[in-house]
Amino acid sequence: MQTQTMVMPAKRPPPLADDTRWTAVLARDAGADGRFFYSVRTTGVYCRPSCGARLPLRENVAFHATAAEAEAAGFRPCRRCKPDEPSRAERQAQMVAHACRAIEAADEAPDLATLAADAGVSPYHFHRVFKAVTGVTPKAYADAQRAQRVRQALPQAESVTAALYDAGFNSNARFYARTPQVLGMTPSAYRAGGVDATIRFAIAQCSLGAILVAATEQGVCAITLGDDPEALLHDLQQRFSRAQLVGAEPGFERLVAQVVGMVESPDTGQALPLDIRGTAFQQRVWQALRDIPAGSTASYAQIAERLGAPKAVRAVAAACAANPLAVAIPCHRVVRSDGGLSGYRWGVERKRVLLQREAAQEESS
DSSP states (O other): OOOOOOOOOOOOOOOOOHHHHHHHHHHTOGGGBTTBEEEETTTTEEEOTTOOSOOOOGGGEEEESSHHHHHHTTOEEOTTTOTTSOOHHHHHHHHHHHHHHHHHHOSSOOOHHHHHHHHTSOHHHHHHHHHHHHSSOHHHHHHHHHHHHHHHHTTTOSSHHHHHHHTTOSOHHHHHTTHHHHTSSOHHHHHTTSTTOEEEEEEEEETTEEEEEEEOSSSEEEEEEESOHHHHHHHHHHHTTTSEEEEOOTTHHHHHHHHHHHHHOTTSOTTOOBOOOOOHHHHHHHHHHHTSOTTOOEEHHHHHHHTTOTTOHHHHHHHHHTOOBTTTSOGGGEEOTTSOOOOOTTOHHHHHHHHHHHHHHHHHO
C-alpha cells in the first residue's frame, strides 16, 4: 500500500454568510483564515479573521473573499496579521510538506533534531506541528516510508537482507519485529509473491450484492463488496499473486456467515478476528472507525479531532478509502461535516443502505 505525503492543497470552501463571518471575527477564529478577509473603513486596513488587533465596530466592517479584492477596494494590509502573506497554517503545511519530502528522499531517515533545524524551529515545536498536520509523528511517518520501500524492493531484491538495508532498516531485528503489521507474512513469502502464504476465501451473496471474505491465520484480511463475483476474486488474486488461495471450505463458510450477519444486522459479529495491515496513521484511523457504534456517524473532521490531528482531514478520508475490510471496519459511518454522504469504496448507495439499516435497528432497540 503506497504511502504518500499527506499535506495537500485544500480546495476553497463555499463562502460564509456575513453573520457567520462576523462571528468568526469576534472569536478571532484561525480556522476561518483564508476563507475571507475583513476591512475596517475607519482605519483603511484589511485583516485576517484571527487578527489580534482591537475589534472594530460592526458598522465599519466589510468582508472580502480574497486579499486582492480588499486591496482593489482601496484597503492596505494590516501590519499585525499580514494578510497579504501566507497564513500560519499555510506556512506550517509548507514546512511539513518539505520535511515529508526530505524523509521520503533520504536513504536513512533524518532524526527529529535534523528535521527541526532544517525547518528553523525547535524539535518540540516541529514534532507538535508535524503531528497536527499529518496525524502521525515524524518517526511513524519515516517508519511507514521504510516499510513501503521494503514492500517495493522485496520482489526484485537479491535477498531479504539487501531489501531491508536498502530501505533504511539498520538491523533485521527491527524489521522482523514489525513484519506482521507491515507485510502480514514472512519477508521471504512476500518476496515470492505470497508463495508460502495460505489465504482462505469464499464468495457469497448478501443484500448488498456479492461479498468476498478472505482470511490468513491471523484473521480476516479482506471483505469486499461488488456486483461481479469474478471481479472480487480477481482483485484478491492480484493482491496475492502467488499465495495459495483456498476456496469453498465447509468450515470457512461459518466465518462468511458471520460477516454476512454483520451486513444484515450490524450489532452482530463485533468479535470478528481481523488481520489489519496498514500504515501507522491508517491503523489509528481504522481503530477510531471501529469505535463508532452502530447507528451513529462521525465526520472526517471529528475523526481527525479524536486522533489529535485536526488538520489531517484529508488524510483521514484517504485512510477510509484504503480500508480493505468493509463493514468490519465501518468506514460507511463517516460522513461529511454537513451530514451528507461522500464517496465509499464499495458504492455510495451501499453506504446509504447500511446507514439506513443501522438507524432503523437503533430506533427499534
